[in-house]
């Protein structure tokens with residue numbers, strides 16, 4: 253770009269950035285049934301039984317686990333889908349976002 257006042261070239265163009273990615277995290281609690289967590293991971297994150305069970309157990313044992321990494325809008329939609337399903341079934345399951 254060229255500065256209007258001085259004619260000196262200045263860097264005002266935006267750098268082309270990749271769309272930022274967000275981790276969708278699932279948090280452990282003492283009450284949500286393991287089967288419900290597995291169902292959520294299969295339904296909203298496209299996991300098969302084996303992967304869903306592995307991620308559920310990781311959350312159960314370590315307190316938190318990554319369900320997937322997505323662009324912001326998709327990650328937000330998945331958090332809302334999980335939270336809606338948990339609320340409808342009266343489970344305290346918590347799902348949140350974190351910048352990857």
Ligand code: NFA
Nearest residue numbers: 279280281284285286311312
């Ligand atoms: N800790 C829950 C139980 O023992 C299972 C669970 C796993 C809950 C992963 C939330 C996330 N019923």
